[in-house]
Amino acid sequence: MSNYIFSNHDTVALAKKYDTPLYVISEDIIEKNATSIQRAFARSGVDYEINYAGKAFLNTAMCKIIHRLGLSLDVVSGGELYTAMQAGFPREKICFHGSNKSIEEIRMAFETKVGKIVADSEYELHLLNDLAGEYEHKPEILVRVSPGIEAHTHEYVQTGRIDSKFGIPLRNMESVMGEAGKYDKLSIVGLHCHIGSQIFDDRPFLIASETMLKLLKQLEEKGYYLEQLNLGGGFGIPYLKDDAVFDIDAYIDDLVTFIRTKSEELSLKFPKLLVEPGRYIIGPAGITLYEIGTVKEVPHTRKYVSVDGGMTDNPRPALYNALYHAVIANKTSFEEEEEELVTISGRCCETDTLISDVVLPRCEAGDILAVLNTGAYNYSMASNYNRIPRPAVVLLKGDQDQLIVERETYDDLLLKDRLPDWYAS
Template identity: 65%
Template sequence: MMTNYLFSNHDTVALAEKYGTPLYVISEDIIRENLTKIINAFTKQNATYDINYAGKAFLNLAMCNIIKDMGVSLDVVSGGELYTAYMASFPMERVCLHGSNKTVEEIKMAIEYNIGKVIVDSKYELELLNAICEEHNHVMRVSIRVSPGVEAHTHEFIQTGKIDSKFGIPLKQVRDLFDFSKDLKNINIIGLHCHIGSQIIDEEPFLVTAEVMLNLMKELKEDGFSLTELNLGGGFGIPQMRHDASFNVDQYIEKLMSTVRRICSEIQLEVPKIVVEPGRYTVGTAGITLYKIGTVKEIPEIRKYVSVDGGMTDNPRPALYGAVYDAIVANKTLVSEEQEIVTISGRCCESDTLIKDIQLPKVEPGDILAVLNTGAYNYAMSSNYNKIPRPAVVLLRGDEDEIIVRRETYEDIVAKDMLPSWQK
């Protein structure tokens, strides 16, 4: 008997038939499970902590509501993300504004909405923020983003904590920046921030980073700055293939808090509040993308190409980073199915390879392909390249499924176009 692939207890073939393809499918239950693991890990350690969900991974009104209900904070990196949180009535005191080049308009929005905190990325931004806050008679809580010089073993493009990076203040310049900040009356520096990269499976770089940052906090305390918060960013890796190991959050938090407490005891520093920013870890495994298979083209003794009705417009990460994904033929899940090695190609007028050389049951046009772990940075990074409309997003909860972002239409594609007067 043929059985279809179930994701979060939902028949994926039925979802594809109901909503069409390509289709982003997000499980609220899995999002909540992932966040609960982090909450429980910190609670077990009796830690003072906060979780800032990294909204850039996946953000819309429904996602804001889930995060809000979980009691988790939210970090945003643009005016658009901040506005989304505002429209979702997200508690502004739990919002943190990131970004390496915040605009004047975004800073003014942050002040107008009275958000909880700004992560400052440069001396220029610190001056700018102070000046705008002064104009609005506002004092903003601030953390300073530091480049700690720790290089995680991840893709070069998603390493953000190394010295040669557009992000943060180089470690050797931080004390000078704090000295400069003494005359800035409209900012209140409460802590330090860092983020060493994404898709990190090894916990050791995080522990090394914590030691570097705590020693910096000690130096700053000696300079007269008592900081109460250390934000170690996100970057917790998720499985790329079905059988890959998951990042052990419980073990990491246990080792992290043990390391933090030991170092603080050694250097006589009060243990700060620890903040983490899980984006991919929160939503990555909570999402899949469903495609319909179209053209199947075999080049004898070279490769068999299987084309789907989506591609780099709904998932640009393989093209950008060489990101690796696993997939299942949703309507052919029996182990006894005849297997073959194929390459999954997208429909864009580019090389547009989603998955190279994957073993799947023998596929035919009309089959449904489920690409796994696409919850993070797929919808968020989608585009209209080749004038292709973006897919819909469906949210699952229990046995319910509903659209939370509608499928774009061709009318949407041209809705913002305007003709110059001489063409009318």
């Protein structure tokens, strides 16, 4: 019986070599996904920049990959910025984001001389303006707008609505921005919006870009000549076998044609276009391998198949009801009569269902389960709930496999524990 192959690697052999649970990331798939966006933009002939959204998956090896592929990097915290700097990522290609940056983080961004900062609120614009005077380096500033577009996706990840903590509401933009020169220490070069995640339809992006172009025009009348438009990330990926596929070529073609037409109508210079995909690049490039333990049949109800990980390494099903597909890596060919409908459970002290109702070949203790498309927002959202050490991450490239994050140990869990004097004897 042949094993499940991911990116030309035998996943059962990987599970044996590195133990489970294990995140497996394919550099070849990252490259394929990133270059598909680059090619689509290059064909369109416009000025563009692709910022990989580090929040989806980031560590020093990922920074190296992103740099090798010629992408820029979007970071949202001092920790992500520190990771990028430690990896030697070019500072001028870093864009510093975040909805409530601390003063220390803003100072860190100025001191590390990042290329861009996205101001998320009026408060941040003032803060940036006050602090900018202390630094010679002038990062390009983009202003994040909440354009009030509803993208068809899960409610918790709709970030472009007016009722959103992110960005400056569209209707407040004119008064917040005032006349050009109001933020006299800042080099404000563009606008930003992000309308949500896991979007398959390009219409919401087009509507958002029209809104943003009109805003660029309004601001031009106030003396702002803003030449960059960042439309965020959010390109969807198929998690399940029958899910749609986001057509990146059609999206970029439609977007560029649409923006060209609208810019002409508004007598606006075609702006430099920026996008910030995370999931599209890294999501399909990752799988998680688990070992199956307890298999429990609740008569006339369901069969629970428990694995040695759970919401600690993948909190998305619990957070967003996110859906995943899985295969039994050591049972890829089987007869129909061997199939069963099961629910995959984690090992945490919650009902941490990873996948409800998936058809798999008969599951037994010791089988290796591969959950697919776990590259985005799994490792980066993992926790130590129940004092469970986080899994290792192994990177595949061609026929090579190597650890890029070591498995946490029990000692790692104690690393920051301190005993108060009254117990330290």
